[in-house]
Amino acid sequence: MGTRLVSGVLTALALSTPLTSASDQPQSTTAAGPSNLAGKMPPSFDQEVARVVAALDKIEADTLSQVEHTQLDRQAQVRTLGKLLLFDKHLSVNQNEACSFCHTPETGFTGPIQALNQTTVSYPGSVRTRFSNRKPQSYMYAPFAPVLHYNALQGDFVGGNFWDMRASGYRLQNPSAEQAQGPPTNPVEMGLPDSACLAYRISQAPYRKLFETVWGEDSFTIQWPPNVEKICATPGPPPATDEYPVHLSAADRARSDRVYDSFGLAVSAYEFSPEVSPFTSKYDAVQAGKDQFTPQEKLGYELFRGKARCNECHRDGGPGEEPLFTDFTASNLGVPRNPGLQYYYEGAPDQHGYSANPSGNDYVDAGVGHFLRKLKSLSGQLNPDSGWIELAPHFDGKFQVPTLRNVDMRPTPDFVKAYMHNGYFKNLKEVVHFYNTRDVLPRCAPNDPGEKITCWPAPEDSTNLNKRQLGNLKLTDQEEDALVAFLKTLTDDYKIPNQTAAK
Incomplete structure (x- = not known):
């Protein structure tokens, strides 16, 4: 098994054609209904997917080589294991998509394909014609989120991971570990x-020995059924009559579940490491007295903490707090619907008989409210507290406040990122302008010539709309630009120029 990864990398780097098979490529139609993919994917789409897959394969190969040639201490072992797990595409049903496919380092661990950021926003799954309903959320600094809890005095939920907070952390007491358990x-x-398929695939991986070193030599003492390969190559969800199609004894199911938990905890350990959450931005350098803001950046920071009210939700840290630029609550900003989401077109069953979105074009993302109603999510997470169900109407349309760290991290200055849960915005200026003018500029239809400049479409969901921190900030155009300039100082891996170092 040790040659599996290296040979895959060499093949990926040698070919200019797509790595995935024809059956895995985005198609203009599904077996049972129209798709929005036709005409939306540029000619370079397949090559961009292949480029990302090859880059991720190389990262995993380099990491595997490090394991083989470097003496790692305990902390390095678990973090390195988490990295290998994140970058292993063989942990998906078609062995073509790693967790990191939607979360790459050069974009702040969010979407790396510009063509998708500009169109579908969400990314194709291992079944390449399936897209989710939301933009990939960055998992930089995700391990700092507390276990989800309700603050009755403030009337707010705090903590958890995912846009809808559903990775609550209640079971493992670690939201980022439970977040990692969602995508597989x-x-x-x-x-x-x-979930047993993930344990089986790890047992076949070239880093199995490292997993056993970290989590125990008996991790994979599981009697797998003869048809496990076939089952694990069949796209989910499983049949309603057979929720766990890998049929295991009670003892083996318990071992498999432990592997799944260990997978999540290892990924969380890696995300907590300085490689993913380093605190090395220009902002950090300024706070440490090692650099200075430009006048425009300084104005932006003053606005951030004052007139623009950003700091009320995107906290930059108080006494004893890390400057995480989030308070881990949720808010409905009134973001317009994004008609580019492929999810709206996934109402009809696909070639495997699965319909991701039975509501079709009528779908409205209720965010945290949906999770609180105790409906089972695609990832399996459930509301852990039945007392929260009655609170759901107060959280419809709300989404978790994301960290602003690395909000501008991109491989090139002209690379297009997408912002908010549905990726409606394509640059930081649009975001700031929306916060400033949402309630001032007139309403307009999508694709109006003035959209995002002189008018805004209606909110996707106006329930529980936040009217306190945004809507009419009375910022000038220059002040909007200053805020954008400050937000760019939150990008990690900043190199301090000697000539501007603070004296």
């Missing part, structure tokens, strides 16, 4: 039909 069995992401 999500039908529109990595698509495994059973």
